[in-house]
Amino acid sequence: MRTVCFYFQVHQPFRIKPYRFFDIGEDHYYWDDYLNRNVIRKVAQKCYLPMNALLMELIQKYNGRFKVAFSISGTFLDQMEAYAPDVLESFQKLVATGHAELLNETYSHSLAALKSKEEFFSLVKKHQEKIKQLFNGYSPTVFRNTELIYSDQIGEMVAELGYQAMLTEGAKHVLGWKSPNYVYSNANKPELKVLLKNFRLSDDIAFRFSNKTWADFPLTTDKFVSWLNAIPKEEQVVNLFMDYETFGEHQWAETGIFEFMRHLPEAVFRNSDFSFSTPSEVASAVPAVSKIHVPTAISWADEERDLTAWLGNDMQDEAFDRLYELEKQIRKIDDPEILRDWEYLQTSDHFYYMCTKFFSDGSVHEYFSPYDTPYDAFINYMNVLSDFILRVKEKAS
Template sequence: MRTICFYFQVHQPFRIKPYRFFDIGEDHYYWDDYSNKSIIRKVATKCYLPMNALLLDLIKRYNGKFKVTFSISGVCLDQFEAYAPDVLASFQELVATGHVELLSETDAHALASLTSEEEFARSVERHKAKIKRLFNGYEPKVFRNTELIYSDKIGAMVSKLGYQGMLTEGAKHILGWKSPNFVYQNSIDPNLKILLKNFQLSDDIAFRFSNKTWSDYPLTTEKFVNWINAIPKEQEVLNLFMDYETFGEHQWAETGIFEFMRVLPEAVFNYTDFDFSTTTEVAKNANPIAKINVPVPISWADEERDLTAWLGNDLQKEAFTKLYELEAQVKKIEDADIQRDWNYLQTSDHFYYMCTKFFSDGAVHSYFSHYDTPYDAFINYMNVLSDFILRVKNKEKELVGVQ
């Protein structure tokens, strides 16, 4: 049996408010509550609520034969709790059907896997606890790392944490002639199954759907089903991985994206030999075809599918290094505010805003940033980080004083 695996990423960062250097040492609250709340509310109306309702309909209509997988970042769940309990309730309802799977990830949507195994594990644990608390004791079995970042080493770390499978990008430079439409194994620990994104078909929906200059515009279910049928018979898994905000936010409702998704399952059932699976089912049922070697980390971003969107320039490297230099000190401090800020400051988006690659990938990057330039993003983040460093130092002094 051949199967389609839909995985949607749900994530919103805690955006930092405009924070001037004269606020350093004075103002210890960094988060832009107003814009965070209004963005969550906007995306809730345009995407989360209508798309959740649509998926719930489909799951009920096909008695669970249609199913999907979500990964919801911890920082996003926190914002749902604060600003959008209705959205949280609708996700809870979906998960309660038993046909919607949740993945594990780092709580902060962080890049910790690239620098510290210990902080990475702590962040995963935080997220796991949050999922358990909010989703009736739910325990994820499969892992997705921030931005599908993956390497052999990261895979081995994930396997050690007890996961059966992990998702990543079917990057061309990794696969070469190989197909993403099989299950692979981590090269260090073969017990960990690796699911690869079919970026061609995923991006046809996520990026090209409303692109009028695309030769295949408009995308219809007939076309899509034809493309699926063109996949060689021995290739058994089609992983369609994308941002959940594709539906209604990146692709507006007017583009017909909701209608497309509403009729897609019917077309798949009627005209193909594919069904639908969650990531755990894929990891369990499919036969892994080979080990995959990824010595240098890959991601699902930009043409390069590498880390340069977050750690490509000196600004990003300085911010990232200065942040993680604090790890050992922060760990010792039992202070809820410090721990929260430490978590939120790790979110990958802060580094993404500092990306200067916009010369080539400009459109995508500027769409996702509320800063005028990467330099503004960097200065703002560094001001906040400077204050955070002071707070950590002060707390440390208090600790020494107590001892």
């Protein structure tokens, strides 16, 4: 079995509105509805709607031989319901074909796995219920943690929840001489399969596709398939993991990214012995070659493939620790607005905006941030958190 596994992260955070020090104790609504709606509608027109239509075209054209997988965050699902029901319907139609797999994750795209097993389990189960509700009883069997964050311990927790497989980054410092193009298993719970992103081939599409200074520009389907064919025959699985916004948003339609995807399946079927599979199909069909040991958490972010995009400076650590200090009090409160804000404040993007890495990855962080500086992101978040702490203390007392 030689197969390509496409997986797309579909996520948008609830962005926080400008929130001043003087708003603390006065204004308890934190979310920038105008900005959030505008972002969703803009990206819907550039990416979600045209790309979903293209995937439906390919699934039908190849009678299900072409397959993909999505991890759709709860915050994105909530915004689709509020701002883009047409986008939600298009995802529902894709999943109904049986050839677009859904994965589970934490509902609020949070970093809870690094801090609290109880909160992690709570958010995963909430996401399960949301997927079941919106996708006709669908129940995923594969897990994708926020930003592909993974460690041996996180894998253990995911195995405890009953998943058959989990996705993560094929980080060089973890793999060493080994290839990401095999199936591995968790070091402590070998029943959990681990699928690793082939970051070179994934990033050729996600990041380098329109880079005219790249030695391999322009990327054609024939060129990409030749790279697949160059992979040793014993390496069976090529995992291509990327943000869904790659298509039309990060790589604009004018770059030819949609045409590349439109013609890729035909090039793969005509010129290689590769098929397409979903993560659950890979996990069921391909045995693990060995355990993979990841004692320290990895992710798919930045050159380091570690956690420093979210927890790499004092501002991020302060905000993260202050937030999770509230967990025990939150458990005592039965208030839907408090619970909503607690979950949305956990979204990893808020900490990502505070990142101060100004070198190789700084421009990437700036692209995604609604703030002028990381310090503005920190101050705005901490103002909101200060008000939230007051509300929690009042309700928990």
